[in-house]
Amino acid sequence: RPRVVSGVQPSADSLHLGNYVGAVRNWVDMQNDNECVFFVADLHAVTTDQDPATLAQRTRVTAAQYIAAGIDPERSTLLVQSHVPEHAQLAWALNCITGFGEASRMTQFKDKSAKQGAENATVGLFAYPVLMAADILIYQAHQVPVGEDQRQHLELTRNLAQRFNARYGDTFVVPEAKILAESAKVYDLQNPTAKMSKSAAAENGLLRLLDPAKKNAKKIKSAVTDDGTEIRFDREAKPGISNLLTIHSALTGRPVDEIVAEYEGRMYGHLKVGLAEVVTETLEPIRSRALELLDDPAELDRMLARGAEKGRELSVATLAAVYDRMGFLSRA
Numbered sequence: 001r002p003r004v005v006s007g008v009q010p011s012a013d014s015l016h017l018g019n020y021v022g023a024v025r026n027w028v029d030m031q032n033d034n035e036c037v038f039f040v041a042d043l044h045a046v047t048t049d050q051d052p053a054t055l056a057q058r059t060r061v062t063a064a065q066y067i068a069a070g071i072d073p074e075r076s077t078l079l080v081q082s083h084v085p086e087h088a089q090l091a092w093a094l095n096c097i098t099g100f101g102e103a104s105r106m107t108q109f110k111d112k113s114a115k116q117g118a119e120n121a122t123v124g125l126f127a128y129p130v131l132m133a134a135d136i137l138i139y140q141a142h143q144v145p146v147g148e149d150q151r152q153h154l155e156l157t158r159n160l161a162q163r164f165n166a167r168y169g170d171t172f173v174v175p176e177a178k179i180l181a182e183s184a185k186v187y188d189l190q191n192p193t194a195k196m197s198k199s200a201a202a203e204n205g206l207l208r209l210l211d212p213a214k215k216n217a218k219k220i221k222s223a224v225t226d227d228g229t230e231i232r233f234d235r236e237a238k239p240g241i242s243n244l245l246t247i248h249s250a251l252t253g254r255p256v257d258e259i260v261a262e263y264e265g266r267m268y269g270h271l272k273v274g275l276a277e278v279v280t281e282t283l284e285p286i287r288s289r290a291l292e293l294l295d296d297p298a299e300l301d302r303m304l305a306r307g308a309e310k311g312r313e314l315s316v317a318t319l320a321a322v323y324d325r326m327g328f329l330s331r332a
């Protein structure tokens with residue numbers, strides 16, 4: 001069965017709606033036809049400053065949200081990145097075939113390091129996309145379901161796989177990004193031309209999976225809208241309304257046109273009320289299930305330990321092949 005790999009950084013107290021719509025939601029159905037590995041990207045999280053105790057808790061909270069959203073730890077492999085050392089080991093090998101200039105061209109690195117000031121950005125932040133390539137290649141993934149913002153990192157991953165294969169012999173599957181056009185980018189509710197992100201400028205721009213429904217409903221009702229009164233999909237002229245329509249469509253599975261037709265002749269406020277209901281219906285069960293799982297952290301940790309075992313089984317052979325092909329003397 002084809003392999004699927006993806007992950008989210010545990011760098012906030014809750015996933016946000018962009019993570020859910022752009023990534024996690026799409027993982028759930030892929031479990032039917034693929035062998036899936038979903039992990040919590042804690043090694044990635046420390047590319048920016050993290051408080052150690054908070055990071056450990058956020059790692060659990062992130063795993064709980066995966067399960068609550070429909071990831072089945074029996075059918076899929078659910079693990080914490082740092083529990084499977086092969087990720088970091090392969091990353092080192094890939095660092096050594098990645099060009100400095102190539103890594104410098106990653107737009108996410110450029111954005112993040114500009115925000116932090118070039119002097120404060122770490123080597124870890126610079127090498128982040130290479131670790132991401134390792135996460136994917138170590139499992140011989142065929143498909144990587146992510147949001148639009150990860151497209152360039154997937155291109156790098158493909159290039160590294162091809163380069164390694166050409167230089168050392170066929171070793172890696174060359175993976176494909178699976179980016180769903182409609183929902184690949186959820187925008188900030190207050191600033192609908194910027195992507196929804198945990199580092200959003202305005203608190204009201206961000207919907208969190210673990211926030212109470214009322215709080216999210218309020219944020220939707222105060223979302224920025226556009227000039228005019230007509231509800232139609234137009235990213236240029238109506239970025240706010242278009243964002244609300246995309247979220248609605250992603251969560252209900254209904255085409256945007258159908259939703260536009262439903263709201264014909266009605267006001268922006270009606271769409272917001274409708275969307276608040278849809279968001280509540282989707283997120284409430286996830287939130288309550290996640291909180292339930294977090295009541296028993298020991299059980300959650302046991303699940304993650306089983307996931308780490310499965311992850312190692314899936315990854316040792318690839319790492320051994322890489323080491324062998326690169327000429328590392330095998331230990332007697």
Ligand code: TYM
Pocket residue numbers: 005006007008009010017018019020021022023041044131132133135136144145146147148149150183184185186187195196197
């Ligand atoms: P991260 O933690 O920033 O985001 C996790 C996933 O959520 C998607 N996403 C969005 N999708 C739509 N709209 C948005 N506003 C939005 N914001 C975030 C991201 O595209 C991503 O799919 N480097 C990755 C984590 C990672 C990874 C991997 C992913 C590490 N190794 C290997 C796949 C495979 C990251 O930082 O995502």
